[in-house]
Amino acid sequence: MKGALLVIDDEKNIRETLAKLLEEEGYYVKTAESIESSKKLIQSEYFHAVLLDIWLPDGDGLSLLSYIKTYLPDTSVIIITGHGKVEHAVKAIKEGAYDFLEKPFSMERLFLTVDRAVQEVLRKRATKSEEDELIGSSKPMMELKQIIEKIAKTNINVLLIGESGTGKELVARKIHELSERSQAPFVDINCASLPEDLIEAELFGYEKGAFTSAFARKQGKLELAHGGTLFLDEIGDMSLKAQAKLLRVLETKKFTRLGGTQTVYSEFRLICASNKDLRKEIKKGNFREDLYYRISAFIISLPPLRERGEDIILLAEHFLDKFSKEYKKPKKHLTEEAKALLMAYPWKGNVRELKNFIERLVILHTGEEIKAQDIKNLLGFLPAENYDALFEQKDLKTAKQEFEKLFLKRKLKEYNYDLKKVSQVINLDLSNLYRKIKQYNIQIEGG
Numbered sequence: 001m002k003g004a005l006l007v008i009d010d011e012k013n014i015r016e017t018l019a020k021l022l023e024e025e026g027y028y029v030k031t032a033e034s035i036e037s038s039k040k041l042i043q044s045e046y047f048h049a050v051l052l053d054i055w056l057p058d059g060d061g062l063s064l065l066s067y068i069k070t071y072l073p074d075t076s077v078i079i080i081t082g083h084g085k086v087e088h089a090v091k092a093i094k095e096g097a098y099d100f101l102e103k104p105f106s107m108e109r110l111f112l113t114v115d116r117a118v119q120e121v122l123r124k125r126a127t128k129s130e131e132d133e134l135i136g137s138s139k140p141m142m143e144l145k146q147i148i149e150k151i152a153k154t155n156i157n158v159l160l161i162g163e164s165g166t167g168k169e170l171v172a173r174k175i176h177e178l179s180e181r182s183q184a185p186f187v188d189i190n191c192a193s194l195p196e197d198l199i200e201a202e203l204f205g206y207e208k209g210a211f212t213s214a215f216a217r218k219q220g221k222l223e224l225a226h227g228g229t230l231f232l233d234e235i236g237d238m239s240l241k242a243q244a245k246l247l248r249v250l251e252t253k254k255f256t257r258l259g260g261t262q263t264v265y266s267e268f269r270l271i272c273a274s275n276k277d278l279r280k281e282i283k284k285g286n287f288r289e290d291l292y293y294r295i296s297a298f299i300i301s302l303p304p305l306r307e308r309g310e311d312i313i314l315l316a317e318h319f320l321d322k323f324s325k326e327y328k329k330p331k332k333h334l335t336e337e338a339k340a341l342l343m344a345y346p347w348k349g350n351v352r353e354l355k356n357f358i359e360r361l362v363i364l365h366t367g368e369e370i371k372a373q374d375i376k377n378l379l380g381f382l383p384a385e386n387y388d389a390l391f392e393q394k395d396l397k398t399a400k401q402e403f404e405k406l407f408l409k410r411k412l413k414e415y416n417y418d419l420k421k422v423s424q425v426i427n428l429d430l431s432n433l434y435r436k437i438k439q440y441n442i443q444i445e446g447g
């Protein structure tokens, strides 16, 4: 199979002809005639490329573009436009489409465009896995690498604990890659980002009609992980109800989809992660003790970055190379003073914070040598440009508010949006902190 394609066109003849031609070329092809039916397919299946006719009976095909980007972030979208409607295609490309085909087009042009689009996705996916290298030469990292190799060969359930951004997900992926399951799927789910009832739907899947928006059967993550690895991130945030259901699955290896009666079997290796202390959560009555023993047959603790000083520079240099290449910037290096500053910084957001910091540095920095001042400008109390902006305010009240907003933004980021913690650190009670976050419309930034 050369790749999976979705052809979206309202004209039956065109849809079927394209599908037939592409199938004969060796692609797996699904078709859809409207926005609604496309959405269902996009949610439930993976496609390397989507051929999208802009004109659809139930709306503008362009509105599907962002939907595709959400569910299938690396998929290439090829826009099909009517003759003389190239301006629509240009707009689509500005919004992230990969290429366009103007009707009428030849078979050669079709195959060439689709082939390039699929190759592009395969290339992106390959470089993504290359990136996943686990960097570090500190004692804990060297030990970690040895442990990973050993346990990867077993089927033991692993619990990864460590602060946010220490690399728990990366380690989980490494264990999967080095295991005999590496060709089978690695399926991950973040228990903290989903509300209680959605998490059950995600884990167990559902049958058509199980609830009002269940338009079609959907396989759950437990089912999708069959033969592979299931990674449950932030398991400490799972509701007690979902914990009880999960425990039963771990004991019996079988379950039913929501609203269904058919028994589904799934065999997977379970890796869980938590940045909460689960034993404390057990004491508080938030986590089941029996589930804890099931998931924690082997516990790996990832130390915070500030406790493995030598890795800071190694990681910083690794990310400098990576982002310089990505942003097509000259190769950069750090002066000794710059390195000392990086070592002294607390990195409360761990490797993720360092990675994001280096990315910003690469974007903003010109030249090859990164000096202490460059680091200070970015890590310092206020970024220089914001600092200047404060003095452009005419009156004291607005300047104070501007400062307050920047201060809160920075503290929230520093403590990874842990509001309770921030409220303690800056000595402002929680309700006031909430109020100010709302007042200043402070957004939770990604990463």
Ligand SMILES: Nc1ncnc2c1ncn2[C@@H]1O[C@H](COP(=O)(O)OP(=O)(O)OP(=O)(O)O)[C@@H](O)[C@H]1O
Pocket: 132, 133, 134, 135, 136, 162, 163, 164, 165, 166, 167, 168, 169, 170, 171, 233, 273, 275, 315, 351, 352, 355
């Ligand atoms: N040792 C490492 N070498 C290279 N990259 C790393 C390392 N550790 C972490 N990273 C990178 O840092 C980022 C954060 O790591 P990851 O998502 O694995 O952390 P996490 O502990 O799962 O965080 P959270 O608890 O917030 O989900 C990722 O981009 C990851 O690739």
